[in-house]
Amino acid sequence: MNLNDLNKLSINSVIPYNENQLETYIDLLTKKNLDKGDKVRASIKTAEDLEQHRHRIRESFLRAIGGLPPMGDVKVTVTKTHVTEGLICENIVLETLPNFYATANVYKPEDAKGVLPAVLMVCGHSALGRMYEVYQRVQRRIAKAGFVVMGLDPIGQGERISYLEEGQKELAVGPCTLEHEYAGIQCLLTGLTITRYFVHDGICALNYLASREDVDEMRIGVTGSSGGGTQTAMLMMTVPEKIAAAAPGTFITDRMAILYSRAPQDLEQIWPGMAADGFDHADILACMAPKPVLLLTDDSDFFPLEGVERTIKKAKPLWDLFGKGEALEIFTDKSKHAYTWNLANAAADFFSRALKGTPSKFMEYISTSDPKDLYATESGNVVKSLNSKIIHDFVLDELKAIDAKNSELSSEERRENAKKFVYEQVNNYEPYPLYIKRSYDEVSVLNMNMELFTWFQQEGILNFGALLKSPGTNPGKIVIAAWEGGVSMLHCNLDLVMKYCEKGYGVFVIDLVGTGSHSNNYYKEYEPDYFHTRFSTFANNLLVNGDNIVAMRVRGICRALDALEKIMGKENNKEDNAENIEFGIITKGKYNLYALMTKLIDNRIKFVDEYEPLESVRYIAERKYYNNHNIKAIVMPGMLRYFDIDDLRRGFI
Template identity: 35%
Template sequence: MNVRELERYSIHLHQVKDQWKRIVYELSEESFRRGKTEREHIRTVERVRERQRFIRSAFLSCIGGLPTHDPGVPQQSFITGVVPLEGFRIEKVVFSSRDGVWVTANLYVPDDRNGPGGAVLFLCGHYDRAKHAPEYQMVCQYLVQAGLVVLAIDPPGQGERLQYVDQAGAPRSGIGVSEHDYAGAPCLPLGDCLARYFLHDAMRAVDYLISRPEVDPSRIGVTGNSGGGLQTSMMMMADPRIAAAAPGTFIMSRQSYLYADQAQDAEQIWPSFSAKGLDHADILLAVAPKPVLVLACAYDFFPIEGTKETVDHARNYWRLMGEESRLGLLIDDSPHRYTPRLARGAAAFLAEHLNGALPERYEPAAAVVDPPQLWCTGRGQVLIDTALPQPQLTLHDEIAHRARQLHASRESVPEPERRESALRWLKNAIYANRQPVPFHPKLHMLREHVHEIDVDNAIWWSQKRLMNHGMLFRDHRFRDMNLPLTLAVWEGGTQSLQRHWEWIRTECRSGRSVMVLDVTGSGALQPETNALHDPLALFGMAHKLADDMIWLGDSVAAMRAYDVVRAVRLAAELPLTDGRDVTVYACGRQGMYAELAAAVEDAFPPLRLEQPLASLTEWVQTKYYDPRDSRSILLPGMLRYFDLPDLRRWRDGRLT
């Protein structure tokens, strides 16, 4: 057998490739059951109000709160042009969300609007052109023909608001979901979620609507589908000014979507939301008994069965509050989209509840306008529009600034106090969700030779329901001797042996044995794929499971740090190993698992670092980075307490 063949080794004992998925799904089910039980105990209006307060507070906490802006500074806005159409006009609007952050929007105004009336905020799904996509133009025109003022805004990363562009405005990190994930990953170590920026932009859009003389501030609704349905859901939970809502092709249940084996966009992942017992039923409950029409497609990849179950469950709260007729469900026989039938239904519903009724002879039609005619900016991208006040801030600028703020906040705390607080938080992150069990190692499944190196392997229980794997190497000259052990932690584990082979040979020749560790989901334990062939790719199975853990208030990095702790403890029980002489060798960015483990284990063996990840703060502040498998190095909230250089200094016994 050669090294390449070793990298392809497949474990034929226990279903090790399914274990990560299975434990995540089981823990998710426990959270869903707990949340459902809590909701079933709501039997009074006061308990509904109590739950609503909890939902809003918990959701805002999950996403890291809202970005700050100075409420004393008036919102700036510009109308850069007007497109007249039959019965209404489209104004091209740019308004400020935060200082230096500009939102592009199209405002649809009925020609016969003579005073303040109902208005709708339209939030876009993941079409690259956002508000200019033909489907969304159709929806907005159906709404404005229903007598409603409609404000359609571009979210970050779409339409005229790409955040990573070259000087010509061309994308450098993809558009839509690709850019969202690219910007979303650096939010996580800060204890934030990309959703906070989407939500704040939408809330500031309501501020803009309120400033318009055609709009009654008490009669503002919201709708959108897919990613726009997500944003609509966030507004329902967070903004009490919303008077009616029509969330489209998003409301389902976390439980029903779990088994679809699909990942979601970065702003759709709300850390600890499931751990707090919250689900999509709470999104609806948050606005009871306000008028809500859930829009759905029968053939959606978002499970329609989850939608029906959630709406049926939520109906109890409207019934309890004497307003059962105000919660509706409209399903079209269609795949995932905002169909004309759903658009007509939403227009009728929102017109009834915001304006009192539809106009007589409502027969909507849509005339798609060429996107450049609707551009709010001269060249179709905010970041290259020199006519707007400068300087302009990108999402990266805001996230990097947030990292600097957290660094300054950490540095302001006396270091002994900061160290104690940080290690207490880290211990909880690593240990809180684990259930240790006896190792019961299964040894000697391989027994191969590569030149002068004997190769063996083992699997063992890292925690209840979850096994780890290690491949053992020793020079054949020391075959029957008790040898000191070097435990190796690096990216790819036993599927990355060739890159480290000379190091393995050198270590073995020195009279030590080497165990290359496969932590959860790596090496021979890598999960089976979903629709994507590569489990480590964007939205591959490893990405999906990492996000599922984030919903549970957990992370891959924390779980794998626990795996290292357990592997160190196992070393003392392995045959032909001198448990008194163990060293841990950590190489590359995933070597951080060993650093995290060493920080919380008093008896951790000597640790050798090679090419370590320098700093998570530095990584967050790097505008262009390699996004592949980036979830694996992210410990959500970590930078609120410490960075990797802090752990290294504390491990060396140095305090500044």
């Protein structure tokens, strides 16, 4: 077989298969999990049932995001007060955690007297954050309806952009989704999420509004669009008792609509394991029932309207339990994804009706201010002006806490903890027969013979491997070979394969999920892969369903071992009896991580030979800057609580 033919090998070389099997798999898995949630939600018949369900959703969400940071005193500094468009505007800095600063503006009518209802606006993905013209108009429009309105900068936006370096004209890491992803990866490795800090900031902002003398703490609402709609939803689940009315915008739809759109989401929107718990967007709404909720939507949004309508159908019976079906509303504008002026007017009218008892008439456009006039810091950035912590600093704090905890454990305790952690994730799937199929003909590759095999890793995931050996041999030693591209990159690794065959080994080159026949064209090693890629989106969809790329790849190696035992047992006329065969693994690049994890949990593996290995995962979390190419291929949430690569190599000694 020549190199061109070798490069074309795939599962189709053995049997026809669905080349989009990963998409099919994740679609079916998600639907299966969501169907469970639909059944639970349909069983809610009383107010007590609903309260228990709300508690389950909150607990699931808090588990998913790694809990919340401790709530302390929030120090608030008003750095400037001015009047604009008939509104008093305060520029504010909040210290939501020690040396961690959030920035905001608070608006209220210039002629306001006494206490007013209030609305917190959490902002979507704009580099300007609350100072973005669209978001300024929303804040001012609601304030003009007789409200105290607070616009809060999210992490990585407005005055809270983190990755500025002296001497660089551009940001080292971009704002908004790019920063959320970049810092979010480091959080995941330590068992936290960046989401917890978004939620904590939002709670601090609600508490601050409730503490103001000009605010009625019983009449506080929340709104936001896009990423702000996400933050609104997160607060609805976490602290519904603090929210009297909510208007989440251009985010609420349902999981299947998001899944089928294949649209990417950044990591504050990814809540690990919640889909596995049956969670869907109807559960966000359930946490607010029967309080007033308005869904702000656009007819041509990439958060699909059809998902919104399904969610309303599922959630409305929860309002009907209390005879308040009319309190769940929807307003749809003719627009692409945006917090449009029509939506701003609809939000103002909704909050006015819900929290004041009177409607608010449509208003024409409102002028906005130069962002510099809204700065709460001198420089327009909390890192420059206040030396604020960034998310990476909390990751470093968490690593120190992990080290302190692990220092109290023996090597054996650490090893057993790590083994349990990996084993539980790798075996988090329903057993399924191997159904091994083979090409039944050997072909020559240089001085080696090769036969092709397929088998099922799990239901819906068909694996592929090429077994190479020297002619006329029936080796009692087999190495599994794992590298980027799997069998499709065999032509680049023939020297290594020949080396082992000439030593008397059989070499089983395998494809793992997301590579080779498993790639679905999600990932090509010569193209950048970090965010907005199909591979990243698939990895995120695995996360919400309680799985991850690392676990699936380790699972793939374990199942390849199962297949090899069957194959070699038949070769030796010893069905299901291959205990005399010695198994090892050879890897290139980051695939050593999967091999070493396999060796930890599967005593069939006697050795791992690493070529050009990944030396450390902790390195990614420790450094402020790291190479994020194809990063989700090596992220198992919480792994650094238990091990780094060298721990696996040394057996925790």
